[in-house]
Amino acid sequence: MSDQNPRRKTMSPEDFDIRGRRSFLTGLIGLGLATTGITALSLQSAEGDRIPGALRNVHDFNSAIWQAWYSPDRLAPTFDPSEARPIRVNGRHGVREEIDLDQWTLDIVGPDGNTLDTLDIDDITALPFEAMTVEHKCVEGWSEIVTWGGTAFANLAALYPDAAEADFVNMRTPDGIYYVSLDRESMLHPQTLLAWELNDRPLTQLHGAPLRLATPLKYGIKQIKRIAQIEFSNVRGPDYWTERGYDWYSGL
């Protein structure tokens, strides 16, 4: 009672009836617009995409915001290695069949499409080693603390300084079944590793032996296993889960 404004607005009952009819009409139109809008949006399908085109645009809009906000100085929290846990195999695309690890090689391709180099695992493991214990996050919502061992991608990129100026890094498995494309900034982040160890042991084939991507900047869908080709490119390459309706940037 006390904090009720004594000069409350009032109107005559007759005017209130008119206002009621107008409000009812406004409400009906609003309800209609909201229902048709949301229904139309969810029925909208863009060619070659699994989500409505308008929402794909919002994904890209969001990416632009977070890419602008991005800083290589912001690091994912790290944990004590004793907190690392075994992690389940969630995706088998591109690693379903066993390969002969001794036959594996890694092609480095430049922005012009030419192969710059072909490396074997000894070339990779000769790069500076580091281990990091971070929370690995799946786009499905689960997470697990694991220790990755490998070398910062930046160490490899430093070997090809001209090519590494390119905007995107596109990677694929030997069979070409799985492929991802990542932005240059995330790839050069100090916590983005080319990993050959998981929880202090060599990677199993289902976890991506002999070499996979490991980064707390992206969901697991971007952390490609069993990399056969790394292409520095100014063109955003194909991305397996983006083609299936997920956000391309998928930045954490």
Next chain:
Amino acid sequence: MSDTMAPPGDTDTDDFDGPTEVLAVEKHPRAIRWMHWFNFPILSVMIWSGLRIYWSFDFTRVPGEFGDNNLIPNGFYEALELDRKLARGLSFHFSFGWLFVLNGLAYVLYLAFSKEWKHIVPRIADLKNIPATMLHEIGLRDAKPAQGQYNVMQQLAYSTVTLMGAIIVATGFAIYKPTQLWWLTTAFGGYESARAIHFLMTVGLVGFFLIHILQVVRAGFSNFWSMVTGYELEDVPVGSASTHVDIDDEEVANV
């Protein structure tokens, strides 16, 4: 709310014996009504798309043992077609989330600048009315404690739900960008903890919604209608101070 002893808009005329007239009195300003109704479809889409995300990993589920041990049974997801739509769920959630943030910001800024936050934040002195208000609500007490726009239980509910809205946004960002916003994620006890809080806040909002609907039904149509039109018919003392609004010249109201 539901007492029949007092005339409509009881509290103002309880002690008044003089002549009264029936007038439509403003209950909810236009801004509040628009934000209130905008929130309904936005929050519906957020909960619906959120469940599509939640389906793919229920935090009560143990990794590696898919299918067992869920808080929400699979039949619930299947019946509402919430299963196997993670990508769509994410795309709706990260789009409509901005609308929820904007609407919430507008609401909080409006409350702050209009000083109407006083309507929903209970004064310490009014907290003693909690038992009496509850007894009155469940019909065990006739007299209704004095109140302003809302009774103390309503105030607690509306301010709590506003706070929960803020927490759900903050935890949402914490699990959306746990590396770039690591300090926010850490503030909520880490990624999994933030995700659990985000979900529990949703349960809280759904709980609020159910009680809200029940109370609106109990309060009756004219109370509901006042959130649409802004006004409610009341018996008021003749000549009581008020700003009269003419239907076709609403700007007078702002004088």
